[in-house]
Amino acid sequence: MAAKKDDGTDPEQGIWSRRSFLSMAGWGAVLSSLGIGTLAWGRMMYPRVLFEEQMAYKVGFPNEYAPNKVSDKWIKAYRFWLIRTPDRFIALSAVCTHLGCTPRYLATEDKFKCPCHGSGFRGLQSGVAGLNFEGPAPRPLERFKITLAEDGQIFIDKSVVFRQDKGEWDEPGASLSYIA
Numbered sequence: 001m002a003a004k005k006d007d008g009t010d011p012e013q014g015i016w017s018r019r020s021f022l023s024m025a026g027w028g029a030v031l032s033s034l035g036i037g038t039l040a041w042g043r044m045m046y047p048r049v050l051f052e053e054q055m056a057y058k059v060g061f062p063n064e065y066a067p068n069k070v071s072d073k074w075i076k077a078y079r080f081w082l083i084r085t086p087d088r089f090i091a092l093s094a095v096c097t098h099l100g101c102t103p104r105y106l107a108t109e110d111k112f113k114c115p116c117h118g119s120g121f122r123g124l125q126s127g128v129a130g131l132n133f134e135g136p137a138p139r140p141l142e143r144f145k146i147t148l149a150e151d152g153q154i155f156i157d158k159s160v161v162f163r164q165d166k167g168e169w170d171e172p173g174a175s176l177s178y179i180a
């Protein structure tokens, strides 16, 4: 066995004596577990979750809505009016086509009026609910796809939009034909 040098290092093991190697390995383990812990904490604090808006809803049975009425039941939750004319249902978007404010339905004047810059859209009795006629809005309000679900409830799909200025209001799904 070789004698130790004056500085105490073992010539057979060089400067990496067994003790210093074990000490370094220990520190490595501590640091890597700290790193893993930090990563786990980061994942916990910032989970990779996508918060996607729900786009389709069942909104009850047709006979729950009075004929010739604009229902604002879904304005707060889903931002559309459910309109029942004498022979059909329409899901009309409550997003102003000017800059996106939420208009109000004024029943006495039968129109949708935007509080931000004064755009007005035709109401139920006009036969063209949502058509822009005053203010800066460049086009009518949009309609959402409306059908009947298998269980007979009205089904709204906001991912499918119908625009009057593109001639889409007469397409299937732009309104739901219904006579009680």
Ligand code: FES
Pocket (backbone or CB within 6 Å): 096, 097, 098, 099, 100, 101, 114, 115, 116, 117, 118, 119, 135, 136, 137
């Ligand atoms: S956002 Fe409606 S008129 Fe401007």
